[in-house]
Amino acid sequence: xxxxxxxxxxxxxxxxxWLCHWCGHSLxxxxxxxxxxxxxxxxxxxxxxxxxxxxxxxxxxxxGWTRLVEFYCPGCAAMIEVEMxxxxxxxxxxxxxxxxxxxxxxxxxxxxAAAEEKEPKP
Numbered sequence: 450x451x452x453x454x455x456x457x458x459x460x461x462x463x464x465x466x467w468l469c470h471w472c473g474h475s476l477x478x479x480x481x482x483x484x485x486x487x488x489x490x491x492x493x494x495x496x497x498x499x500x501x502x503x504x505x506x507x508x509x510x511x512x513g514w515t516r517l518v519e520f521y522c523p524g525c526a527a528m529i530e531v532e533m534x535x536x537x538x539x540x541x542x543x544x545x546x547x548x549x550x551x552x553x554x555x556x557x558x559x560x561x562a563a564a565e566e567k568e569p570k571p
Contacts, residue, residue, distance in 0.1 A: 450462040450556075454546070458476075460546060461479070474525065479548055492518075494511075496517075515536075516535070520532075
């Protein structure tokens with residue numbers, strides 16, 4: 450049983466693991482942070498927000514204060530997530546699922562669908 454969690458992430462409730470929605474590549478155990486199963490790229494804000502007037506005047510964030518951290522699927526290179534963090538800050542954990550509740554709900558939905566198929570149609 451798979452459940453879509455975000456635009457780019459699914460969780461396999463049978464194997465209890467994160468999957469890339471696009472290619473199905475495993476991103477690690479669902480009880481852990483999926484970001485640890487991704488390819489990580491750090492970028493300076495100046496790469497994204499280039500100076501509009503000259504190199505001295507920019508509307509970009511100061512790279513001494515923040516960095517862009519991008520997370521990519523190792524299977525298909527789809528971008529899974531982006532976050533802005535201060536330098537040295539650990540990668541955040543933005544999703545924590547109640548896997549038992551999800552499994553229970555998925556099983557109930559399957560049971561209901563099976564019961565509907567068995568019912569005679571008028």
